Amino acid sequence: MRYPAVAGRFYASKEKALRHEIEQSFTSRIGPGDVPVLKQGERGSIVGGVVPHAGYVFSGPVAAHVYSAIAKEGFPETFVIIGPNHHGVGPGIAMSSEDFLTPLGTMETDKELAKKLRGFVDDDPSAHQYEHSVEVQVPFIQYFSPKAKFLPICMGFQDFETAKELGARLRKACEGRDVIVLASSDFSHYVPPKFAERQDMAVIERILALDAKGVEATVRGKDVSMCGYGPVMTMLEAVGGRSAQLLKYANSGDVQPMSEVVGYAGIIVRR
Numbered sequence: 001m002r003y004p005a006v007a008g009r010f011y012a013s014k015e016k017a018l019r020h021e022i023e024q025s026f027t028s029r030i031g032p033g034d035v036p037v038l039k040q041g042e043r044g045s046i047v048g049g050v051v052p053h054a055g056y057v058f059s060g061p062v063a064a065h066v067y068s069a070i071a072k073e074g075f076p077e078t079f080v081i082i083g084p085n086h087h088g089v090g091p092g093i094a095m096s097s098e099d100f101l102t103p104l105g106t107m108e109t110d111k112e113l114a115k116k117l118r119g120f121v122d123d124d125p126s127a128h129q130y131e132h133s134v135e136v137q138v139p140f141i142q143y144f145s146p147k148a149k150f151l152p153i154c155m156g157f158q159d160f161e162t163a164k165e166l167g168a169r170l171r172k173a174c175e176g177r178d179v180i181v182l183a184s185s186d187f188s189h190y191v192p193p194k195f196a197e198r199q200d201m202a203v204i205e206r207i208l209a210l211d212a213k214g215v216e217a218t219v220r221g222k223d224v225s226m227c228g229y230g231p232v233m234t235m236l237e238a239v240g241g242r243s244a245q246l247l248k249y250a251n252s253g254d255v256q257p258m259s260e261v262v263g264y265a266g267i268i269v270r271r
Contacts, residue, residue, distance in 0.1 A: 001106070002098040002125060006132040010055045011139060015103045022143045025060030030250050032061075032068040038144040044073025046180060048239035048269035050207065050232055053083060053133040053184045054262060058252045065247035065266035066182075067140045076178045078110045078149045079141060080170060080238075082231035083133025083184035085156040090127025092157035093166060098125045100135065100152065104142040110149045116173035117151075120165070127154040133184040133228065158230025160216040167212070167237025174238070183235035185228025187263030193253050199224045200249065200263040207267055208244045212236040241269035 004013075012018040026035045049066045052059035085094070097114045100107045114123060128134065134152040141148050155162075170181065187203065188196035203224055206214035212233040219229045245268050251261035 002096060002100045002128055004102055004135060005130050006135055007103055010132055010136050013103055018103045018139055019143065021056050021060070022140060025056055025064040026068060028061035028064070030061045030248065030254055031064045036068045036071040038071045039074040041074065043076060043178060045270040046070055046073055046268050047241055047271045048181045048235045050183045050185060050235070050265055050267040051137060052186050052264035052266070053136045054186055054252070054264065056136070058255050058262070059186065059264045062248050062250050062264040062266045063140060066268060069247060069268050070180065071144050075145050075148055076180045078113060078151065078177065078179050080151045080153065080179055080181045081134045081137050081184060082153045082155060082181065082234055083131065084158065084228040084231060085127055085131060085154045086133065086227065087130050088156060089130065090124045090154065091122040093121050093153065093155055093162065094124040094127035095121050095151060095153045096125045096128045097123050100138050102139050102142060104139050105146055107138050107142055108149050110151045113151050113173055117169060120169050121153065128152055137182060137184055155230045155234070160213050160233055163212065163230050163233035164237050167234045170234070170238040171240065181235045181238050183228060183231035185226060185232055187224070187226045187265055189225040189227065189262050190260045191225065192259065193251055193261050196251055196261050196263040197249070200265065203229070204246055204249065204265055204267070207232060207236070208246060210236055210241055210244055236269070239269055239271070241271060244269045
């Protein structure tokens with residue numbers, strides 16, 4: 001069992017308070033507006049997405065746009081959640097087959113999918129022990145479906161070649177299955193709001209063009225302080241989407257006035 005590392009800091013540590021916090025993310029003035037009802041039956045066309053991973057008070061409303069869109073079209077068989085490795089613990093690419101515990105209960109990992117990735121991806125829980133980028137996504141999914149399964153992947157290596165190879169292996173592993181791949185990433189960190197938006201929109205333009213290699217070129221060429229561009233490139237390579245849509249862009253200053261902000265984007269990719 002993987003126990004929560006950031007409950008009580010990034011999100012509430014008690015079930016009732018956490019449910020309320022998630023609902024506030026949906027109803028926030030920068031959120032989607034209301035809490036959707038999870039659609040049952042045949043699913044829509046969403047196969048991937050980009051979601052932020054800061055504290056819910058700041059990035060929750062932007063993440064809620066993505067989870068609202070997914071809930072309205074139905075949940076997949078499995079979510080793959082790929083986040084950056086902020087702590088540098090463990091191997092360069094690490095999944096975990098440990099189930100994740102949160103205040104909303106236990107979310108089961110997809111052991112069958114994990115088996116298909118072993119060899120290229122290390123099954124190493126140590127990389128996930130302190131990492132928040134995947135953990136903060138789990139309660140949003142649990143809020144709608146306590147039975148949902150997922151596979152957590154933590155990326156220390158974020159170069160295009162690694163992302164391309166991981167994306168290809170994920171695509172092959174997911175053949176014949178209904179999977180949504182989520183890339184957990186914040187965008188610019190601790191820069192003035194206008195500069196953040198200008199930098200971030202240059203990267204978002206490449207994401208919307210489904211141009212994984214262009215994401216890396218833009219992040220490195222413009223020195224964008226985006227923490228999860230590797231997961232974003234991997235998601236794009238894995239899902240083979242036909243279109244992408246920016247649902248919401250905001251920054252931490254939209255929640256609480258500040259001179260230096262962190263940028264957040266909610267994006268979905270369709271088959």
